[in-house]
Amino acid sequence: MTTVMVVDDHPMWRDGVGRDLTEAGFEVVATADSVRSATERAAAVRPDVVLMDMHLPDGSGADATASVLQASPATRILVLSASSEREDVLEAVKAGASGYLVKSASAEELREAVTATADGQAIFTPGLAGLVLGEYRRMATAPADADNPAPTLTDRETDVLRFVAKGLSAKQIATRLGISHRTVENHVQASLRKLQLSNRVELARYAIEQGLD
Amino acid sequence: MxxxxxxxxxxxxxxxxxxxxxxxxxxxxxxxxxxxxxxxxxxxxxxxxxxxxxxxxxxxxxxxxxxxxxxxxxxxxxxxxxxxxxxxxxxxxxxxxxxxxxxxxxxxxxxxxxxxxxxxxxxxxxxxxxxxxxxxxxxxxxxxxxxxxxxxxxxxxxxxxxxxxxxxxxxxxAIRLEAATHERERLAREVHDTTLQVLAYVKRRGSEIGGATTELATLAGDQESALRRLLSRQAAGPLDTDGDLAAALQRALPADVTFSAPADPIRLPAATLSELVAAVSAALDNTARHAGPGARSFVLVEDLGGEVVVTVRDDGSGMPHGRLAEARAEGRLGVSSSIEGRLTALGGRAEVVTAPGEGTEWELTVPVKEGR
Missing domain, CATH: 1.20.58 (Methane Monooxygenase Hydroxylase; Chain G, domain 1)
Structure with a gap:
């Protein structure tokens, strides 16, 4: 059975989502209300999936994502957030979260997203595609860095991300571009992986420069 | 003193x-x-x-x-x-x-x-x-x-x-006013991220359980939309000044529109901002009227450096090819002239792609100064 941990400092939300997930057949093995408790419990119970809120009393969702992944590297993180927190969501995704769902999503969408996340898929909602697309464009215009060149999207990846951001399903995109459903998924995964990899290189380099390594 | x-x-x-x-x-x-x-x-x-x-x-x-x-x-x-x-x-x-x-x-x-x-x-x-x-x-x-x-x-x-x-x-x-505006925005964000979430949750759960709780769900839903209206009205002021396009759109759009944008703010002059928001609202109104029941709307904002592109798409019934041109030829201007007129006035353009069963997609492009 897929094990889930719910991280949110809002008790009503935490309990509600936990109940939804239990009813849907997931095992909610832990809940947490802060970066610290989330990290400790993730290390102890190693959940398959963590549902992560963006506002915690002792740090951002990105902080929590990074430290939970460090404590339990096999865990996959699904960000649940209000739609107005775009910058925070982008940071969490760069830190390694593999999907993003708005809090107003239905119980059905939540169930599907947790199942897919546990399967290792990226939950690429239109909101996340718009964020990732914007981040690649921002990096393309930022001053070049010879040691760590900014990752770029292929034309095909850009097309796929734009379609996702405009709300087309993977099947619709496959039909429009004349490619397979699987290839669409691969393009989406690749765009996310390049972003996270570049972020890790950046962080590692920063750590070495600061003598923290 | x-x-x-x-x-x-x-x-x-x-x-x-x-x-x-x-x-x-x-x-x-x-x-x-x-x-x-x-x-x-x-x-x-x-x-x-x-x-x-x-x-x-x-x-x-x-x-x-x-x-x-x-x-x-x-x-x-x-x-x-x-x-x-x-x-x-x-x-x-x-x-x-x-x-x-x-x-x-x-x-x-x-x-x-x-x-x-x-x-x-x-x-x-x-x-x-x-x-x-x-x-x-x-x-x-x-x-x-x-x-x-x-x-x-x-x-x-x-x-x-x-x-x-x-x-x-x-x-x-001026400093006091700015502080007050900041505080208002912070409160709006707070309410948006907490109270509204809870109301949305009660509404969702309530209608899923059914029976007597449906009434509670309806009440929560009414309160949610009332609070949203209040927040967007309260936040309407900043449209008089330069601001972030994504934030302005998010305030103006109905909650059921799926919205995507880059994380970094896209700052535009007040006039451009309010015209773009009006054009997007017109396109969404059109969806609500013609796209059929159950049609969903998506808005995507992109910053291409020299241009800002806003795409408004719905997955509704769409329009037969040439229907807009036909309407224009017959002198029935309506939505397309309202949208195109606004974009032309901004020095930009509005393009529409639609086909029966394929939904309708408006692409609104506005030139902007680079290095804003």
Whole structure:
């Protein structure tokens, strides 16, 4: 059975989502209300999936994502957030979260997203595609860095991300571009992986420069 | 009273006080041989020095200055009157009041800085007329140059201090207003991220459970949309100023529209902002009317550097090819002219792609200054 941990400092939300997930057949093995408790419990119970809120009393969702992944590297993180927190969501995704769902999503969408996340898929909602697309464009215009060149999207990846951001399903995109459903998924995964990899290189380099390594 | 903006003026006035003191000292040194009571004149000059020191120190820091100014006027008048003791009266008939002389201007400067042009001129009149009266020159008032100069000093400095004070007040008001706006935005975000989430959750769960809880779900749903309307109305103000396109759109769009945008703000001038929001709203209204039941809407904002592109898509029934052109040819302009007109006015363009069963997609492109 897929094990889930719910991280949110809002008790009503935490309990509600936990109940939804239990009813849907997931095992909610832990809940947490802060970066610290989330990290400790993730290390102890190693959940398959963590549902992560963006506002915690002792740090951002990105902080929590990074430290939970460090404590339990096999865990996959699904960000649940209000739609107005775009910058925070982008940071969490760069830190390694593999999907993003708005809090107003239905119980059905939540169930599907947790199942897919546990399967290792990226939950690429239109909101996340718009964020990732914007981040690649921002990096393309930022001053070049010879040691760590900014990752770029292929034309095909850009097309796929734009379609996702405009709300087309993977099947619709496959039909429009004349490619397979699987290839669409691969393009989406690749765009996310390049972003996270570049972020890790950046962080590692920063750590070495600061003598923290 | 927070008049920290006045402090530089007060300090400058103390520099003037020092300069006037040098002048008074030079006069005292040159003319004290003609006095009837020379040692008394030095005592008076020493008092001038002492008071100058006290006043300079007191004025140069932030404090309540009214009592000091009152004391200064009285001290100045008393020291001026001491001229009569230093005597002989015959000597002063064609001279200024000694040993204070030019130094007495400082009292006028202080009053003008404290209380503005009217009080500045009034104190100039008191000091100037007293000087004339002490020297017995009141009959010569029309030939005297000192009084008009004192009046000009009182007027100019008083007016200057009033301008500085008003500028300071306006600045403080602007800072307060900005703080209030920030606080409003923070509250709106807070409510959006917490209360609205809970209401949305109650609505969702309530209608899933069904039965009697459906009523609770409906109530929660009503409250949610009422609160959203309140927030967007309250936040409508900033559209008068430059701002972030994504934030402006998010406030204006109905909650069931799926919205995507880059994380970094896209700052646009107020006019562009409100026209774009209006064009997007028009496209969404059109979806609500024509796309059929259950159609979902998506809005994507992209920043391409020299251009900003807003795509409004729905997955509804779409329109047969050429239907828009047809409508235009028949003179029924409606939504397409409303959207295209706004974009053309902004120097941009609006393109629409639609086909039966394929939904409708508007692509709105606006040129923007790079390096905003």
């Amino acid at each position: 927070t008049s920290s903006g006045m402090l530089p003026l007060w300090r400058a006035a103390q520099v003037f006080r020092f300069a006037s003191l040098l002048y008074a000292g030079a006069v005292q040194y040159r003319v004290n041989q003609y006095y009837a009571h020379r040692s008394l004149s030095w005592v008076v000059f020493a008092l001038v020095l002492v008071w100058s020191g006290i006043a300079a120190v007191l004025y140069s820091t932030e404090r309540r200055r009214r009592p000091i100014v009152i004391v200064e006027v009285v001290v100045t008048l008393v020291l001026m009157s001491s001229t009569l003791l230093v005597g002989p009266a015959s000597y002063f008939q064609h001279h200024q009041v000694v040993p204070t002389s030019f130094w007495s201007t400082n009292a006028v400067v202080s009053v003008a800085l404290l209380a503005g042009p009217w009080w500045g001129m009034a104190s100039a009149a008191v000091v100037g007329l007293s000087a004339l009266a002490i020297c017995g020159q009141l009959t010569n008032i029309s030939f005297d140059a000192t009084l008009p100069i004192l009046l000009a000093v009182g007027l100019a400095l008083g007016y200057g201090s009033r301008v500085v004070r008003q500028a300071q007040e306006r600045l403080e008001q």
